[in-house]
Amino acid sequence: xxxxxxxxxxxxxxxxxxxxxxxxxxxxxxxxxxxxxxxxxxxxxxxxxxxxxxxxxxxxxxxxxxxxxxxxxxxxxxxxxxxxxxxxxxxxxxxxxxxxxxxxxxxxxxxxxxxxxxxxxxxxxxxxxxxxxxxxxxxxxxxxxxxxxxxxxxxxxxxxxxxxxxxxxxxxxxxxxxxxxxxxxxxxxxxxxxxxxxxxxxxxxxxxxxxxxxxxxxxxxxxxxxxxxxxxxxxxxxxxxxxxxxxxxxxxxxxxxxxxxxxxxxxxxxxxxxxxxxxxxxxxxxxxxxxxxxxxxxxxxxxxxxxxxxxxxxxxxxxxxxxxxx
Amino acid sequence: xxxxxxxxxxxxxxxxxxxxxxxxxxxxxxxxxxxxxxxxxxxxxxxxxxxxxxxxxxxxxxxxxxxxxxxxxxxxxxxxxxxxxxxxxxxxxxxxxxxxxxxxxxxxxxxxxxxxxxxxxxxxxxxxxxxxxxxxxxxxxxxxxxxxxxxxxxxxxxxxxxxxxxxxxxxxxxxxxxxxxxxxxxxxxxxxxxxxxxxxxxxxxxxxxxxxxxxxxxxxxxxxxxxxxxxxxxxxxxxxxxxxxxxxxxxxxxxxxxxxxxxxxxxxxxxxxxxxxxxxxxxxxxxxxxxxxxxxxxxxxxxxxxxxxxxxxxxxxxxxxxxxxx
Numbered sequence: 001x002x003x004x005x006x007x008x009x010x011x012x013x014x015x016x017x018x019x020x021x022x023x024x025x026x027x028x029x030x031x032x033x034x035x036x037x038x039x040x041x042x043x044x045x046x047x048x049x050x051x052x053x054x055x056x057x058x059x060x061x062x063x064x065x066x067x068x069x070x071x072x073x074x075x076x077x078x079x080x081x082x083x084x085x086x087x088x089x090x091x092x093x094x095x096x097x098x099x100x101x102x103x104x105x106x107x108x109x110x111x112x113x114x115x116x117x118x119x120x121x122x123x124x125x126x127x128x129x130x131x132x133x134x135x136x137x138x139x140x141x142x143x144x145x146x147x148x149x150x151x152x153x154x155x156x157x158x159x160x161x162x163x164x165x166x167x168x169x170x171x172x173x174x175x176x177x178x179x180x181x182x183x184x185x186x187x188x189x190x191x192x193x194x195x196x197x198x199x200x201x202x203x204x205x206x207x208x209x210x211x212x213x214x215x216x217x218x219x220x221x222x223x224x225x226x227x228x229x230x231x232x233x234x235x236x237x238x239x240x241x242x243x244x245x246x247x248x249x250x251x252x253x254x255x256x257x258x259x260x261x262x263x264x265x266x267x268x269x270x271x272x273x274x275x276x277x278x279x280x281x282x283x284x285x286x287x288x289x290x291x292x293x294x295x296x297x298x299x300x301x302x303x304x305x306x307x308x309x310x311x312x313x314x315x316x317x318x319x320x321x322x323x324x325x326x
Numbered sequence: 327x328x329x330x331x332x333x334x335x336x337x338x339x340x341x342x343x344x345x346x347x348x349x350x351x352x353x354x355x356x357x358x359x360x361x362x363x364x365x366x367x368x369x370x371x372x373x374x375x376x377x378x379x380x381x382x383x384x385x386x387x388x389x390x391x392x393x394x395x396x397x398x399x400x401x402x403x404x405x406x407x408x409x410x411x412x413x414x415x416x417x418x419x420x421x422x423x424x425x426x427x428x429x430x431x432x433x434x435x436x437x438x439x440x441x442x443x444x445x446x447x448x449x450x451x452x453x454x455x456x457x458x459x460x461x462x463x464x465x466x467x468x469x470x471x472x473x474x475x476x477x478x479x480x481x482x483x484x485x486x487x488x489x490x491x492x493x494x495x496x497x498x499x500x501x502x503x504x505x506x507x508x509x510x511x512x513x514x515x516x517x518x519x520x521x522x523x524x525x526x527x528x529x530x531x532x533x534x535x536x537x538x539x540x541x542x543x544x545x546x547x548x549x550x551x552x553x554x555x556x557x558x559x560x561x562x563x564x565x566x567x568x569x570x571x572x573x574x575x576x577x578x579x580x581x582x583x584x585x586x587x588x589x590x591x592x593x594x595x596x597x598x599x600x601x602x603x604x605x606x607x608x609x610x611x612x613x614x615x616x617x618x619x620x621x622x623x624x625x626x627x628x629x630x631x632x633x634x635x636x637x638x639x640x641x642x643x644x645x646x647x648x649x650x651x652x
Contacts, residue, residue, distance in 0.1 A: 002513040002530065004590040004626060006552045006597075014553075015589045018596030022612040057588035077589075187328040204328065226332045227340075259585035261621050262383035263341045263403075264330040270344030271332075286348040290616070295587050298622065300330060325651040 001196045008193045023322040026065045035089040036061045037071040046160040046169050047093040050102040053078040059292045062323030068157035078214045080108035086116035098123035098166040104145025105130040127173030133181040133241040134210030134219050144212050147255040147292040147303045148180035158317035181238045184301030186211040190294050213294045231271040234302045246280030253303035258293035327522045334519045349648040352391045361415040362387045363397040372486040372495050373419040376428040379404040385618045388649030394483035404540045406434035412442035424449035424492040430471025431456040453499030459507040459567040460536030460545050470538050473581035473618040473629045474506035484643035507564045510627030512537040516620050539620045557597040560628045572606030579629035584619035
């Protein structure tokens with residue numbers, strides 16, 4: 001294992017300290033317990049809090065700021081944060097309108113956010129993100145939350161910023177989640193520092209379809225094929241799941257897992273855009289880049305959100321975070 | 327070799343098409359010959375044009391837009407663009423105040439930009455960027471232009487945007503280049519699609535110090551060491567080259583080569599910031615992320631620019647491109 005780090009134990013703390021210093025105009029870092037919070041809180045606004053295992057940066061810490069999250073709770077790598085982090089973050093950023101937790105659907109995250117919700121004195125609600133359609137809708141633990149989480153956070157963040165109340169934000173988040181589907185492909189595994197070796201083996205001529213974002217195996221190992229064929233295989237599943245039909249408008253998000261060059265991500269975007277265009281589906285908004293990563297994994301996911309005027313207006317609203325700015 | 331692509335020949339074109347579609351609010355793509363240009367030109371403004379081999383994205387295409395470049399000419403991967411690209415780009419974006427070419431110091435790029443300059447009818451000037459201090463100042467072909475190029479482009483771009491004339495932009499670019507030094511470390515090599523295998527071999531316990539951005543070997547292969555030791559080795563060379571002394575203010579840019587997780591880049595930032603703080607040098611601005619990449623290489627470079635009030639004001643000026651936005 002080769003990593004730019006001092007040791008496994010110090011990496012997360014050093015990284016969070018560096019992040020907070022590099023973006024000291026936008027965020028504060030609290031270390032006991034760890035959370036990143038928005039520097040300029042907006043009084044009377046619903047507070048949006050997300051979090052999850054580290055290793056997916058810029059998700060979620062890089063999405064804290066005006067128009068998006070008020071706080072992010074980073075766990076150890078690929079490990080849920082603890083309820084005390086969520087409670088401390090909630091107490092720090094709740095300015096009276098309650099807290100909305102945006103939680104990716106993993107057993108540990110769900111349990112810990114539930115505990116925090118139960119122990120919190122203030123009003124709170126939760127949006128559970130489960131956009132990974134590589135798993136069947138009736139999967140035992142439910143579908144995983146992956147790159148679509150960013151889209152939920154952006155759209156709900158914009159609504160909260162202009163005064164939507166807690167119930168409205170929660171319902172909006174649920175609707176964005178329902179309108180969103182993702183599926184990913186990995187070319188390589190990733191190496192968790194504490195393990196010191198790749199989380200799965202994959203041959204030089206194989207790719208892994210339907211991967212999540214924790215270096216877990218996908219649903220199928222196949223021989224590598226052309227980008228067009230890969231895009232089609234991913235898009236077909238998304239299309240069927242969301243029941244996308246001609247005339248609809250979508251947001252198309254190509255998310256890199258961390259080690260895939262931008263050149264390849266934009267080529268995938270081009271091919272995915274063509275896929276939808278051929279079906280009479282209009283790509284009206286896009287996002288291409290490494291946003292929901294899996295450490296040093298090569299590969300990408302395709303995320304589609306079926307848009308309406310409400311979602312589009314909120315997507316377009318100003319955002320000022322370390323990693324999304326417009 | 328595993329890449330998300332259809333074939334070696336189509337990758338660049340598909341990628342540029344995808345890029346232009348994903349950012350159609352900011353840029354236009356011309357395909358005969360290839361260049362990316364700013365959609366909303368500013369009449370009477372000095373036009374800034376850069377370019378170079380592809381494989382370094384988001385440099386330079388992702389830096390076209392208000393407050394930065396007016397056009398970027400992408401060559402094949404790690405190969406200089408041709409003079410016809412530069413001339414076509416110049417003709418498209420010169421609105422009467424002349425063209426400033428910002429060129430990274432590589433023999434092919436320098437030669438082709440020179441040819442374009444000679445053949446152009448309009449007024450033009452060139453800033454040659456040579457910030458890579460891993461090579462001695464008297465190196466036969468001069469020092470290479472690496473991640474400091476972005477800083478030259480940002481600062482000069484801001485000056486051009488508010489009306490600086492061609493000579494002023496050129497002189498400013500030269501001054502930023504002189505105030506800037508970079509040095510990089512690679513943990514892995516990178517794979518150029520047309521070659522199909524890594525450009526150099528490196529053992530699992532080795533790192534390559536003083537690498538450039540084209541998968542070339544660095545100046546020294548050493549056993550891997552701690553991030554603090556790596557940062558110190560890089561920073562010492564930068565410090566000596568720029569003769570940085572206590573009381574100075576710097577911009578600190580940690581640039582990922584493409585396959586290094588943000589978590590590691592922020593940890594490197596934290597350690598580098600501490601290095602300068604211990605010497606009484608104040609980090610007043612920062613940029614952390616994958617900006618001047620080398621395809622799928624793991625590793626990073628440290629870039630320092632010694633700042634003054636003029637540079638700082640121009641760095642802070644608004645910018646609206648695919649990859650830098652504030």
